[in-house]
Amino acid sequence: MAARTKVSMITLGCPKNVVDSETLMGQMRLNGIELAGNIDDADIAIINTCGFIDAARAESIDTIIETVHQKDVKKLKKVLVMGCLVERYRSELAKEIPEVDRFFGTHEIPALLEELGGRYRYGMIGERVLTTPAHYAYLKILEGCDNPCSFCSIPLMRGRLVSRPIEEILKEAELLASRGVKEIVVIGQDTTAYGIDRTGKRILAKLLEEIAAVDGIKWIRLMYTYPAKFPMEILEIFGRTPKLCRYIDIPIQHISDGVLQSMHRGITQKATRELLKAFRDMVPDIALRTTLIVGYPTETAEDFEELLNFVGEERFERLGVFSYSHEEGTPAHELGDPVPCEVKEERLSQIMELQRDISEARNQSMVGKKFPVLIDRIEQGWHIGRTESDAPEIDNEVYCRGVEARCGEFYQVSISDAVEYDLYGDIVCRLA
Numbered sequence: 001m002a003a004r005t006k007v008s009m010i011t012l013g014c015p016k017n018v019v020d021s022e023t024l025m026g027q028m029r030l031n032g033i034e035l036a037g038n039i040d041d042a043d044i045a046i047i048n049t050c051g052f053i054d055a056a057r058a059e060s061i062d063t064i065i066e067t068v069h070q071k072d073v074k075k076l077k078k079v080l081v082m083g084c085l086v087e088r089y090r091s092e093l094a095k096e097i098p099e100v101d102r103f104f105g106t107h108e109i110p111a112l113l114e115e116l117g118g119r120y121r122y123g124m125i126g127e128r129v130l131t132t133p134a135h136y137a138y139l140k141i142l143e144g145c146d147n148p149c150s151f152c153s154i155p156l157m158r159g160r161l162v163s164r165p166i167e168e169i170l171k172e173a174e175l176l177a178s179r180g181v182k183e184i185v186v187i188g189q190d191t192t193a194y195g196i197d198r199t200g201k202r203i204l205a206k207l208l209e210e211i212a213a214v215d216g217i218k219w220i221r222l223m224y225t226y227p228a229k230f231p232m233e234i235l236e237i238f239g240r241t242p243k244l245c246r247y248i249d250i251p252i253q254h255i256s257d258g259v260l261q262s263m264h265r266g267i268t269q270k271a272t273r274e275l276l277k278a279f280r281d282m283v284p285d286i287a288l289r290t291t292l293i294v295g296y297p298t299e300t301a302e303d304f305e306e307l308l309n310f311v312g313e314e315r316f317e318r319l320g321v322f323s324y325s326h327e328e329g330t331p332a333h334e335l336g337d338p339v340p341c342e343v344k345e346e347r348l349s350q351i352m353e354l355q356r357d358i359s360e361a362r363n364q365s366m367v368g369k370k371f372p373v374l375i376d377r378i379e380q381g382w383h384i385g386r387t388e389s390d391a392p393e394i395d396n397e398v399y400c401r402g403v404e405a406r407c408g409e410f411y412q413v414s415i416s417d418a419v420e421y422d423l424y425g426d427i428v429c430r431l432a
Contacts, residue, residue, distance in 0.1 A: 005033075007035055007043070011048045016188070021131065026128040030124055043076065043078070044080065051157055064100065081093065081100050088156055090105065106158055106159075126175050130181075134181070134408060136376075139172060139185065139187065141163065141186055141194050142161060144159040147266070150331040166210065180408065184219070185223060186222050189224065190226040191225055192225045202231040204231055212244060220245060222249065227251075227271075228265060230275055235279065238283045246285050248286060250288065252292060254299070254303070256303035287389035294307070294322075297332060297339065298335065316355070318359075318394075319355045320394070321348045322348075363396070368416075369415055385398050398413060403427050412430075
């Protein structure tokens with residue numbers, strides 16, 4: 001590849017895609033391939049796509065079409081497309097958008113590097129170009145998923161569960177810490193399954209304690225846990241691992257036994273409620289984030305009412321909702337898609353209206369109290385950060401004023417006001 005050739009990276013979808021793109025860019029840098037700051041300066045564009053649900057696929061396709069159009073109107077010479085959408089629909093994409101020069105699946109980064117004139121440096125695993133703010137990073141501990149959820153297309157795109165070696169993960173965590181990363185966000189398709197393919201056991205608790213021993217890391221945040229067969233020893237380490245944020249992301253998806261059974265979630269309503277009670281009993285100050293699906297093919301009005309009541313009873317600190325997406329190749333596809341779109345949207349709105357009230361009440365209860373806040377960015381005179389109860393990009397933020405603060409540093413903040421999804425406060429002092 002000529003030295004003057006510049007490559008632009010466009011990433012769509014979840015944090016797992018972010019890590020893949022950062023890994024690819026790290027390998028590009030190792031090969032002397034120049035990264036463009038924006039697509040207007042690029043000769044080659046790479047699009048890392050998402051194919052999870054209808055809306056994500058539409059965004060990916062729109063981005064591809066918009067980007068290939070730039071081959072005609074700008075200096076862009078080549079468009080390469082990678083990721084989950086390609087893994088599921090490679091032949092269809094090649095037929096419908098022939099302007100794309102080449103397609104690469106989720107496990108074809110080495111082949112993509114060859115297309116760019118480079119080679120994959122296996123001895124440099126963990127080298128990444130961070131696209132997040134410098135003080136936090138996502139750490140992917142496994143790939144793929146063995147859970148049989150009837151609605152989910154992830155196994156079709158990401159394959160079976162493959163846990164990374166613990167030594168490799170720790171080496172990457174140490175490398176991130178050496179670059180100034182203070183918050184590690186642990187991700188994977190099902191992080192609670194970590195290690196079962198290698199050892200026959202779920203060893204996530206051991207891994208979290210090992211990561212906590214890495215110098216420089218201040219917060220460790222656990223995402224994408226799975227309720228069925230949840231390894232309870234994880235809850236035991238919160239008390240002895242101060243770096244582990246009192247926060248768990250655990251997608252419940254539904255609470256009706258009939259829907260859960262059809263979804264193949266491997267858990268009942270009773271067991272779900274017992275698990276959530278154990279979380280709050282063993283870690284009293286924990287913040288729970290969940291996601292739900294409305295409009296699943298077998299969901300009746302009664303099932304939805306049960307779900308709505310459950311949200312009101314559990315009062316999750318953080319919650320998101322998806323409308324059911326009818327996915328080809330999944331077991332639920334044969335059930336059809338009988339719940340009308342307008343009904344799905346109404347159900348989604350009802351849950352989010354309830355959650356808005358819950359979130360506002362929880363936020364109001366924080367007024368007058370002080371919390372450690374990690375500052376993420378500065379905008380229009382505000383220092384904007386997060387508490388331990390908030391993951392980056394998806395959760396509440398704290399808008400702070402007071403002493404001049406620096407991004408990537410922790411400050412004690414006194415909360416003075418609150419709205420549905422944000423807090424306002426005054427910086428009291430910097431924390432070590």
